Every structure is written in C-alpha cells, then in structure tokens.
Amino acid sequence: MTGRLYGVGLGPGDPELVTVKAARLIGEADVIAYHAARHGRSIARSIALPYMRDGQVEELLLYPLTTETTDHPGGYRGALDDFYAECATRLAAHLDAGRTVVVLSEGDPLFYGSYMHMHKRLAHRYPTEVVPGVTSVSAASAVLGRPLVEHEETLTVLPGTLPADVLTEKLRTTDSAAVLKLGRTFEKVRDALAEAGRLDDAWYVERATTPAERLAPLKDVDPAGVPYFSLALLPSPLDQRPAPDPPRQEEPTPGEVTVVGLGPAGREWLTPEAQDALAAATDLVGYAPYVDRVPPNPRQTRHRTDNTEEAARARHALDLALSGAHVAVVSSGDPGVFAMATAVLEAAADDRYESVPVRVVPGLTAAQAVASRAGAPLGHDYCVLSLSDRLKPWEVVASRLTAAAQADLVIAIYNPASKTRTWQVQATRDLLLTHRPGTTPVVIGRQVGSPAEQLTVTTLASLDPTTIDMRCLLIIGSTQTRVTPQGQVYTPRRYPATG
Structure with missing residues (x-):
C-alpha cells in the first residue's frame, strides 16, 4: 500500500493561524517536505516548526535559481520544470514506501503556491488531500481592518509580474484588487495604480500577521525596501467611513x-x-x-x-x-x-x-433521561408524581399513588427522599405491592447524565428504600412492563383487552 500525500496550507505566517487539521497532519507525518531558496531558510518550515516532532524525515526542496539567468537549454522555465520533476521523484520514493508525506505551503497550497507543482505530478498516482490555508490576501484585509468586497463587488487578484498595460487596465475596471509578488515589480505596480487613478486608495501590506508586519499607504513606500512577501491592496471602495455608533438608549430597555x-x-x-x-x-x-x-x-x-x-x-x-x-x-x-x-x-x-x-x-426531563438509559419503560401510558409532602399532604400523595396503581400506569417518581423525608419510599413500595406483583420492574436512576451516573434495574419487592435519596428518580413499571435478556426495560405499546 502506498503512502498518502498532503498539500498543507500554513496560512500567512502566524503559527496560530495554522488550522487544527493542518497541525494534526504535520505532527503525524512521516515526511515533511518544504521549498526554499538557495539560502536554505524556509518560511514554511518556520511556521510549521511548533507542530513538528522529533524523528520526522525532512525533505528540503532547494530551488536551483530564483530570478537570475540560467544556461539551461530550456531557459528559466525549463530549469524549474526539471527541478519540480526531480522533487516529485524524491517524494514518490517515500510514497512508494508507504510513508505519509506532507508538503508545506505558505498561505493556501493552490493559491500561487509551490505545492501545486507537486500536485500536478503526483496527485493522479497517489491518494492525495489538499488542506486549505488562510491566504495572504485574507490576512492583509484582516490586519488592515478593511473589507475586501461588499454586496455585488468584484475582487481581482493579480500577479505583479503582469505587463504594465495589463495591470493598469485590470486595476481601472475592478472594484477591489490584490496585487501579489511585489519585490522587484513594486514600481511597475505603483505606476499602474497611478495610471488607473487608484493610487490614493491603495495600501501596502508586508509580511502580514508576522512580527515583521508592516502597513502603509502604498504611495509612501520606498521601493528599495520592498520584499517579495508583500502585496498591494485596494479594499472595498464602498463607504469606508466607520459605521455610525448605535443610538444611545435614553430609556432602559424592557426587561x-x-x-x-x-x-x-x-x-x-x-x-x-x-x-x-x-x-x-x-x-x-x-x-x-x-x-x-x-x-x-x-x-x-x-x-x-x-x-x-x-x-x-x-x-x-x-x-x-x-x-x-x-x-x-x-x-x-x-x-x-x-x-x-x-x-x-x-x-x-x-x-x-x-x-x-x-x-x-x-x-x-429527568424521567426522559432515566427512561432512555433503561430502554423504554415509558413506552405506554404513564404518570409523574412527586413524593415530597412539603407542599401537599401525604394523604394526597398516597391517594394519587393508589389511583395510578389501580389504573396500572407506569409511575415516574420525583423527589423520593431527602435528609428529612426518610420513610416515604418504603410507604410507597408497600402501597404499590398491594396492587402489583413483587416482580414488577423498577428502574433507579441516580444523577443520570453526570460523571457519577448510576442505573439500577430491580423489582418492586427487592427495592431497598435506604439506597434512595434526592439524587434519584424511580420508574415503577406497570403489570405489562418487561425486562429483556440484555437487561433493558420496556413497556409494550399494546395493552391486553380487559373484557
């Protein structure tokens, strides 16, 4: 059986913005793979590090070049294609050996991410799952505290590597925009925003959600200090003033x-x-x-x-x-x-x-909870009685018990005993035994639903009043109530004819 490939999005940079699922998969993986430029430092690995464990195999996928020229016969694109093919071969060896491989990706794996090159080469050959992450665009909007789009607006995401005239036209015709991959393209992007008449509305966001985060009006940014991991953002052009505070209520609201x-x-x-x-x-x-x-x-x-x-x-x-x-x-x-x-x-x-x-x-109700634990003792006609005589005389309690027993109703009994009421359960048992056989099933539910839950199934004759207190609810069966061989209690839906 082959291993499983995961493309895992890590979000924009803050390790706390890694999803729960991504963190779990990183910790469980046999192999952690990540891309890096030739300096060997991987932003993706630094984000994932809190979730990695000792003993995992790490595959550093080191780019052969970034922006410089190459003597590869296929040029820049050919050199990268060969690199991605070699990386895929390395990961396939782990997958063929049955290992789980997680490929780390800043932001979202399928949003301008390096992982997609592995996905295209491996996903059709091995079980694969992509775990989305928070994109840099979402992070930039969040740290600015400005909506990206509202109502029927359109958001356009553009790479800064587009030709200047294409950038200008798209920026002129969209509502909101995010322009990624700034770095060396910054001046071209700034000029395109100015040509489109949008420069005054544009924001610069660098390394959003990280300790190195920087925000500024884009027109005020020095091009010399702009890194690749930055973007230009045109937030929603709808009314950008703060929403008015809700009116103060002079009169207290009705309670x-x-x-x-x-x-x-x-x-x-x-x-x-x-x-x-x-x-x-x-x-x-x-x-x-x-x-x-x-x-x-x-x-x-x-x-x-x-x-x-x-x-x-x-x-x-x-x-x-x-x-x-x-x-x-x-x-x-x-x-x-x-x-x-x-x-x-x-x-x-x-x-x-x-x-x-x-x-x-x-x-x-407590009666429903206890009944569900026992099975279905309330499956036919039943009544609910309280044994407490604090708010009614015991004579009334006894007369109602007698009536319920004569009607052959299942009886759910609340408040059976307390520190000061210690004799009512025995009196109830003795009264019911004059109307029902001693084999009548009795369910005792104590603190049902809590960690101290106890459920006891006994008979009317065997009911021990000394074991009952206010934490208990009793269900006394009718003459038709039954107990299955598995110990579940039920009262049949049909009642035998009396004539």
Missing part, C-alpha cells in the same frame, strides 16, 4: 424573565433554544448548583440561592426584570415539571409584574 430548563445534567443535554436564552441573559437566577452548571460569563450577574427559596427567587427575578434586566431563571430538567416555571408564573400574577413578559423554555 423579561425566561425560565430555562437545563436538562438533567451536562451541556450535551441542553437544547439550542435554552443555550440561546442563557446567552442573551444579563442575569442568571437559580438554586446555586444549577446556576453553577452554566459556564461563567463576565457580562452576566449570577444570583445563587438555596433550594427552598423558590417564591423569593421568583420575585427577585421579576424585580430584576422590572429594572430592565433580561433574566434567565434556571431549573434542572424541565422548568415546568416540579420546578421554577410555576413559581415564577405564580409570582407574576401579582399586578405589579403585569408589564414583565415571562417565557418558559423546555428542557429534557
């Missing part, structure tokens, strides 16, 4: 409250809508561990509270909105399932918050 579901844990459970709401917020309000799940943003103010302060938290959020803040109230899971959406809407019913809009952004 709002968005109640955001974070999902059960981790950023991968967060919906794009929730991410957008969090990014737009000026203030975050919530139970401290939930607020801490949102990456810090210096632009935002964070208001962290205890878990038992829902009503005060909701009023605080609404008060912030009254003062113009865009508030995100964060909840784990879905904010409308035993969470902050109801608390905020209850508080917002007060007449003084009439002007504050409240929006609810859903999140993936």
Whole structure:
C-alpha cells in the first residue's frame, strides 16, 4: 500500500493561524517536505516548526535559481520544470514506501503556491488531500481592518509580474484588487495604480500577521525596501467611513424573565433554544448548583440561592426584570415539571409584574433521561408524581399513588427522599405491592447524565428504600412492563383487552 500525500496550507505566517487539521497532519507525518531558496531558510518550515516532532524525515526542496539567468537549454522555465520533476521523484520514493508525506505551503497550497507543482505530478498516482490555508490576501484585509468586497463587488487578484498595460487596465475596471509578488515589480505596480487613478486608495501590506508586519499607504513606500512577501491592496471602495455608533438608549430597555430548563445534567443535554436564552441573559437566577452548571460569563450577574427559596427567587427575578434586566431563571430538567416555571408564573400574577413578559423554555426531563438509559419503560401510558409532602399532604400523595396503581400506569417518581423525608419510599413500595406483583420492574436512576451516573434495574419487592435519596428518580413499571435478556426495560405499546 502506498503512502498518502498532503498539500498543507500554513496560512500567512502566524503559527496560530495554522488550522487544527493542518497541525494534526504535520505532527503525524512521516515526511515533511518544504521549498526554499538557495539560502536554505524556509518560511514554511518556520511556521510549521511548533507542530513538528522529533524523528520526522525532512525533505528540503532547494530551488536551483530564483530570478537570475540560467544556461539551461530550456531557459528559466525549463530549469524549474526539471527541478519540480526531480522533487516529485524524491517524494514518490517515500510514497512508494508507504510513508505519509506532507508538503508545506505558505498561505493556501493552490493559491500561487509551490505545492501545486507537486500536485500536478503526483496527485493522479497517489491518494492525495489538499488542506486549505488562510491566504495572504485574507490576512492583509484582516490586519488592515478593511473589507475586501461588499454586496455585488468584484475582487481581482493579480500577479505583479503582469505587463504594465495589463495591470493598469485590470486595476481601472475592478472594484477591489490584490496585487501579489511585489519585490522587484513594486514600481511597475505603483505606476499602474497611478495610471488607473487608484493610487490614493491603495495600501501596502508586508509580511502580514508576522512580527515583521508592516502597513502603509502604498504611495509612501520606498521601493528599495520592498520584499517579495508583500502585496498591494485596494479594499472595498464602498463607504469606508466607520459605521455610525448605535443610538444611545435614553430609556432602559424592557426587561423579561425566561425560565430555562437545563436538562438533567451536562451541556450535551441542553437544547439550542435554552443555550440561546442563557446567552442573551444579563442575569442568571437559580438554586446555586444549577446556576453553577452554566459556564461563567463576565457580562452576566449570577444570583445563587438555596433550594427552598423558590417564591423569593421568583420575585427577585421579576424585580430584576422590572429594572430592565433580561433574566434567565434556571431549573434542572424541565422548568415546568416540579420546578421554577410555576413559581415564577405564580409570582407574576401579582399586578405589579403585569408589564414583565415571562417565557418558559423546555428542557429534557429527568424521567426522559432515566427512561432512555433503561430502554423504554415509558413506552405506554404513564404518570409523574412527586413524593415530597412539603407542599401537599401525604394523604394526597398516597391517594394519587393508589389511583395510578389501580389504573396500572407506569409511575415516574420525583423527589423520593431527602435528609428529612426518610420513610416515604418504603410507604410507597408497600402501597404499590398491594396492587402489583413483587416482580414488577423498577428502574433507579441516580444523577443520570453526570460523571457519577448510576442505573439500577430491580423489582418492586427487592427495592431497598435506604439506597434512595434526592439524587434519584424511580420508574415503577406497570403489570405489562418487561425486562429483556440484555437487561433493558420496556413497556409494550399494546395493552391486553380487559373484557
């Protein structure tokens, strides 16, 4: 099997502008090839050096000449053709031996790059991939902070080696232009810009993005100091004045409250809508561990509270909105399932918050997360209950459990136990055992989605209440819920006829 050839663009000079892919391929390559003039110093190699490793084979492709004359029978072009053919032969030997070869190229490999001569001679013979890079034209525009083209404008890229009359005509008829390969052609390019009536608009950019970078109006540049790695740039001729500042708002913008579901844990459970709401917020309000799940943003103010302060938290959020803040109230899971959406809407019913809009952004629920890990236990009719008797009497909880059990619903149980509520799980198990067999599947999901995630599948009779706390969610199966030989839990979509 032959090796693989890569033409890798390195960008304009700053090693930090090398793409992630280019850096990876440079580090993985068996052979690193690069061109250089006869002094042997390669700009491409200096850019790639931070990503190279010890032990790689280096192939220096040394040009036999640059601008001087030659006695080669084919002249200057013939000498270079022979050079490129010899370079291709050297690289082919590595490829035939199964080695990965990366040919380095400043800028983009197929944009006035030396790599293209290797590509034309080798790409049809070996697996080949070209990795694009940031061009010198893009870099020049960036360091100047001037757009290249806008709307329907045309950008023309020209080599400075063109005849003067051709340069003049093309510069006269285009909107924007970049003229490369200055060096000895600089005076001709400057004269062409003047003849085209564009000299006053032209900029000179030398070695953009490197420590030796130089920017100047082109008409002020001394030709004696112009290197090959420089270019002339005509930016977009559209209005080049700075855009006006946005009008200052004398009145505070209306505030709002968005109640955001974070999902059960981790950023991968967060919906794009929730991410957008969090990014737009000026203030975050919530139970401290939930607020801490949102990456810090210096632009935002964070208001962290205890878990038992829902009503005060909701009023605080609404008060912030009254003062113009865009508030995100964060909840784990879905904010409308035993969470902050109801608390905020209850508080917002007060007449003084009439002007504050409240929006609810859903999140993936804990029941859905645990069910997905277990299989499909919620595949048929189910209900969701909270065992907490902090806001409702236990008698109501027990009556609802009884009704769900008699209806043979799968039951997802939130808030099963806490430090002060230690007997409800056992009471629930005992109550359900009067309606369902002890073999009924039970799923226990603990901190699903977090690094400490645990999932246990047991039976109703074997459920140990002492192992359950507030970090758990229980799913109690119906009489139809099954466990596969692989341990996955599901409730069939069809229910047997009762008549």
